[in-house]
Amino acid sequence: MTMSERIKPVLLPLAALLVFEAWMRLAGAQSDSLAPPSAIVLALAGALADGSLLAATRDTLASAFAGLALGGIIGLVLGIALGLSNIFNRLMEVTIEAIRPIPSVALLPIALIALGFGYRMEIAIVAFACIWPVLIVTRAAVGSIEPRLIEVARVLRLTQLDRIRKIVIPAALPRIFLAYRLAAGIALIVAVTVEIAINPLGLGAGIMTAQQALRPDLMLAYLVWIGVTGFALNALLMAAQRSLFGRAAVIGEQA
């Protein structure tokens, strides 16, 4: 890629920012919801320097990852079991389709009564949201494993545990990892939502505090930072996916 081609995708957003900055300054606009980009950058720098932003990021990511781990494990185990057993799948079908559409945030009141404010409640809600993408993708991945491989496992007389460990999981792994990547995005969204709605923790609470303090620059700085965090998280997981399954994943998809 040449330099000019590299620049092209950022030209438009950059121009928009400049126009916005100029308009805010020339009009001398005073607003509770908007701030010029330069003020946002300053607020961001300030929040980074005093450590409040990083502490909030730590709290949010800790909840998001704990929820992702918990929900991801539940989804993985259930997904494998449902993908392997037709009978179990039929038995659980109605239950799962009844629970799955519940928006995770709708569980807030119950979670609040059961667990109170704090990490545990947030983790529980994030976990609930993360179960489904992992469960559904895992179930489909396990259910669509090449039947010949299952026969190979039978002919080689692999034990049930070895069959899952050595055939089922590796065969489904690239898709399972993709499910985790989707779930990680959901985990961040749900964690911030819970914090904005109710939980006095992390980035979501930070954005609410800035709003109530009539600091649109800081509020928008949080917003930008959440975007950056989400972007970085996805980039990190993509890189991990590539380095973990690089050659084997590409080859596995061809086969």
Place this chain on the structure above:
Amino acid sequence: MAEPALALVQSSPSPARAQIAFDNVALVLGGKAIIDTISLDVTPGEILCVVGASGCGKTTALRLAAGLYQPTRGTVRFEGEAMRAPRREIAVVFQDYGKALLPWRTAAGNVSLALETIGMPAAQREARIAELLAKVGLAGHATKYPTEMSGGMQQRLQIARCLAQDPKVLLMDEPFGALDAMTRQGLQDEMLALVASTGATVVFVTHDLEEAIYLGDRVVGLLPHPGRVGLTMPIDLPRPRDQLATREHPEFLRLRRELFDFIRASE
């Protein structure tokens, strides 16, 4: 293992000596009779080739022998014992090698799978894997993934994995059917040499009549709808077989004619 016997001199082997015995076996799948009464003894050490028009149930018969299917009626026995499930002494070479190999494991890893399953300690595996890969002509390809190998190499790899089981019986389902003619002939000869060195019993399903005669000590022709035995043909051709001399042998030509006539009449 029982002493190797040459099937071609045995017109009717006694069930007690059979390595694999089909005793009045019938199979109904989804209400349809796939196989209706096959009785057949496979003698230890023999190479039995199974041919037949499509729909004659030859692949199904092989799966019964592997213990992947259970017969609806009758019994499939291994060394006199009724088969309830696949056994370690019986290895299966599938036709679609591309699907039967683990794409996320290297060649060495694929062979290792069979060794792990028989509980070989990790320290001994490496040497055994190298030995098996060398045996099938894949020395130096241990770190390749299956999709980085040609079809012929993939099928050799599957054979190496089967040999890792140290099988008494090799069940082969049209193993060379998807390969080009040159590769196929090369693999036929390599397989004969391998089998001669291990003394394994082979049941070889193929739709290639010449291949059946070239490889076999005996050829069984199945009749379709439902599958049953229509022809048993001892192959009295000298060994080792030779791609040119054997295929030009008058007896080969006579057998080929007989087998072609049988297949044509059965369709």
